[in-house]
Amino acid sequence: MEFLFAPMEGITFALYRQIHHRMFPGIAEYYTPFIAPDSEGSFKPKYLKELTADRDNGFPVIPQILANNADAFNITAGKLQALGFTEFNLNAGCPSGTVFAKHKGAGMLTDLPSFDAFLDRIFSVSEQKGYRISIKTRMGVHSTQEFPAILELYNRYPLSRLIIHARDRDGQYRSEPDLPGFSEALTKCTYPVAYNGNLFSESDLDRLLSFAPETECIMLGRGIIANPALGRTLSGGEPLQCRELEQFHDALLEGYLQGGLSPAFTVERMKQLWYYMHCMFSDDKKEIKSLLKSKTLPDYRTAAKTLFLSGKFCADNCFRDITH
Ligand SMILES: Cc1cc2nc3c(=O)[nH]c(=O)nc-3n(C[C@H](O)[C@H](O)[C@H](O)COP(=O)(O)O)c2cc1C
Structure with a gap:
């Protein structure tokens, strides 16, 4: 099983990732909290400082971008490619009211034709420029039953990975993850998929695998902040001391x-x-x-x-x- 470290705005920083990687090795990729560019693709200098440190840390870090404007995404990705990054993650899951109201994050899932046009533009530029794009998504806005239609959209594009936070937007961080829905989605994806949501213990892992035994990759969020050795223990290693x-x-x-x-x-x-x-x-x-x-x-x-x-x-x- 491969483990990814979730983006956690206000909680994880480049220094956190560096120290975590040094003391608890074994996480395949760390994702940065979202960078939110304006419509011109400009973003705050604090992001640049963090990303420069991430680039120099010497282990895989994937910058996450929160944007619903393809130009803003493409300009931002171009700037980060110039810094040395070769893969970016699109945030299609943030449930926060202000983000959602601007049709960003999980708000992108409210209008699939517009989302399709956005994806078309960002993936055509990524192909020209030679960087990869993964997506971190919710399974719907009001219901995870919306996911088959969303997945149909994703399946038209060459995603490097799809990270599925197995809840709808209304569920925020509280609803029960839809494990049968995740399992169903796994069978339909041709690119690597990671599971995300409420994976805090070995029994959670067993439960996920009882629904979706083909799961090969898991993104850990709150659970690994509580217990920084969670990846190690879920891999059969020593418990945290x-x-x-x-x-x-x-x-x-x-x-x-x-x-x-x-x-x-x-x-x-x-x-x-x-x-x-x-x-x-x-x-x-x-x-x-x-x-x-x-x-x-x-x-x-x-x-x-x-x-x-x-x-x-x-x-x-x-x-x-x-x-x-
Ligand atoms: C405080 C906090 C900050 C978060 N920041 C981000 C973020 O910047 N980008 C993102 O895609 N998800 C963000 N998330 C969502 C997590 O990455 C993850 O999807 C969510 O916590 C579910 O996984 P978990 O149950 O393992 O925590 C955040 C969650 C929390 C609680």
Whole structure:
């Protein structure tokens, strides 16, 4: 089984990918959170800084583009190709209200003829320029029953990969993934396919494989943020150890500070991770509360150390255990 690291806006950064790859090797590809160019294909300099670091990291990183304007996509892909990237991922899954209202992300699935015209233009340019395009998609807007028609559209183009987040847009991140629908889709694709959605544990993997035994590739999101060793354990390797999580945490914290992020922003960025990582600690309410309340770097460091030393780490926990 091959594992991909999902794009996670506000959670993963180039430094996160670098440290994760170093400490938990084995992920085939890392996807960046979306780059959202304007209609002229211009994007914020912060994206360029991140992508330059990603390019120099020396392992496969695929930039993701959120656009519904073919010129904007093509110009952006051209700029990133000049940086050295050879594959781009189109976001056809973001459910957020503002993105959806602009007919971007999952909003592209509301009007298949326009989406077809968009795909026609981006794939014809990719063929001329020699870069590859993969798509990360939802299975529909209001129902995963919409997927056969969407798939018919994708099957007209030479996708390098289709990543199927097996929910409709209305399901946001909460609905039950449609495993039978995913299994059905697998039989109809001629390009590589990756499964995505609620894969947090070995039992989730067993369940997916009971519906879709031909699955060869899985994209991990919230589950691998909670447990950075998830790819390893799902491959039959050692469970995460508390000490490893602490080392990973400390490397990230020091890395952000050394990279010039202010102590206050560093604390905020680390707190975002704890929304997921705290799931690896049982009965952690007191410690996690003081960690999330900490405003200064010294307070944060003390609170994190207290949690790591609390003895409440449990390698068998996973994202869902505590949040649902
Ligand atoms: C905080 C957050 C940020 C996300 N950012 C992106 C993004 O930039 N691009 C994207 O395609 N999906 C994004 N996603 C969706 C994830 O990549 C993934 O598809 C989703 O979380 C389902 O997988 P999971 O159940 O393994 O988490 C985001 C999800 C979350 C929770």
